[in-house]
Amino acid sequence: MVTVVMALLFTLEGVILTITAIVTGIKHSDFPDVRVGYYVRDAMKSEEKWEDSNETAGLVSGTFAVIFFATAILVYWERIDSYRSIVLFFIFSIIAIGSVLLIPAYFLKKSVRVRKKAKKIIRNVLIVVFTVDVVWIVWLYAYYHTKNADNLPTLENLQDDDLDDLAGYKRGQLISVWQEPDHTISADQDVWALDGDEYLLVTYGTGGKVKEAEFVIP
Incomplete structure (x- = not known):
C-alpha cells in the first residue's frame, strides 16, 4: 500500500x-x-x-x-x-x-x-x-511481460494466482529455476513435489510450452 x-x-x-x-x-x-x-x-x-x-x-x-x-x-x-x-x-x-x-x-x-x-x-x-x-x-x-525465467516464482513461493501466468513458459525455463521434475508422467506432463502431500502438475502443449498447471494431492 x-x-x-x-x-x-x-x-x-x-x-x-x-x-x-x-x-x-x-x-x-x-x-x-x-x-x-x-x-x-x-x-x-x-x-x-x-x-x-x-x-x-x-x-x-x-x-x-x-x-x-x-x-x-x-x-x-x-x-x-x-x-x-x-x-x-x-x-x-x-x-x-x-x-x-x-x-x-x-x-x-x-x-x-x-x-x-x-x-x-x-x-x-x-x-x-x-x-x-x-x-x-x-x-x-x-x-x-515476456516469458523470462527471471520472472518465475520459486516453487516454495508459488501461489494459486501464479498458475495461470505459467502458461507459455518452456519446459527448459521451468527446469532452470525449479531443477528437474520429481516425476515425468509422459512427454507432455511433469510433476514437482511441494510441501506436504501437494504436487504441481504441469501439462505441456505445442512446442513444449506450458499449457496448464495445477496443484494436485494424490
Whole structure:
C-alpha cells in the first residue's frame, strides 16, 4: 500500500512540474504584463530577460517532470521499500524545487550569449532524459511481460494466482529455476513435489510450452 501511495506522490509531483513547465515555458504572459510566469524581479526588467527566464524555468521543470514520472514507475514496478522511496521523494523534491527557482535566476545575471547556451544545454538534457526514460520504460514493460525465467516464482513461493501466468513458459525455463521434475508422467506432463502431500502438475502443449498447471494431492 505504501508503495502505491509513494508512486502516486511521485506522479503528482510530476504533474505539478509539467503544469509549471507549460505555464512558464509556453503560457506565460507577454511582457510588459508579468502576472503569469517566472515571477522574479530581475526577470521583469526587460522583455529579453522575461522570455529567457521563463523558457529556462520551463525546460528545467520539464526535465524534472520526466524524472518524477520515471521514478513513479520505478517505485511501483520494482516495489522499492517505503523508507527508500520516501527519502528519494524528499531529495528529488528539494533538488527540483531549488533548480526551478534558482537556475533561471542564476542565468539572468549572465550575458545573452551565456543564457542562450544554457537554454540549449538544458533543452538537450531534457531530450536525453526523455529518450532514456522512454527506452527504459519500453524495456521494463517488455521484460515483465515476456516469458523470462527471471520472472518465475520459486516453487516454495508459488501461489494459486501464479498458475495461470505459467502458461507459455518452456519446459527448459521451468527446469532452470525449479531443477528437474520429481516425476515425468509422459512427454507432455511433469510433476514437482511441494510441501506436504501437494504436487504441481504441469501439462505441456505445442512446442513444449506450458499449457496448464495445477496443484494436485494424490
